[in-house]
Amino acid sequence: MSNRTFDPFPLLTTQRLTLRQLRIDDDTAIFTLRADEEVGKYLNRQPATTIHDARNFISRINENAAKGNAVHWAITLT
Template sequence: MENINFTPFPDLSTERLKLRQLDIRDKNEIFALRSDEKVLEFQEREKLKSIDEALNFISKIKKGISNNEWVFWAITQKGDNKLVGGICLWNISKESSRADIGFELFPNYQGMGIMQEALTAVIEYGFKNMKLNSIVAFTHMNNSKSIKLLKRNNFIKDESINNSHQEVVYILKG
């Protein structure tokens, strides 16, 4: 795996989507996304309680990107800069050329193929540009939509990684 450098930020584009850097102007959407009960249903994280917490999250993400610790894309539809979701590569291990993938989408944008399109672009970026050997996804055992998406993209359940929670682990090898 080569040295990772997310500067300049690696904007990605698909047929319908633009994956861009998260910005302070996304604070309202980040707050709404990360406090939405439906989005949080299968997440093991605290619900955001304020716009200030959303701003802190954005600041943390930007700092991690500038330190090349992770990369987080705001998912937007072409022609509309409004954030509809997010997707990231994080827990990047240079030693094993591996990264974890995470994603979330507002419920009213689910079922439209948006995450499929975003996931395809990020997987390609991870293997082609970052030279990853594998991408790992942790998802709740009852999150059937996420599991179906991962399987459709050739992720295979990894029984070798033990999780103490209700998560299952899927892995995609490059």
């Protein structure tokens, strides 16, 4: 990545979708995805076992975005 930071993180909206930064209150949705065995079998990582795992993941994602190391978008229905 070219070490670009988003400050503020952009909010992109279409008629159907909104792309935004992950938030701590996304923890339940992130936990559901990261704990799912069917999803996890395609990924090289340990599954989430607690909601705290999901919150830690969100914090790491946002820290990496702030440093310009990575960008992850939450995609929701508008």
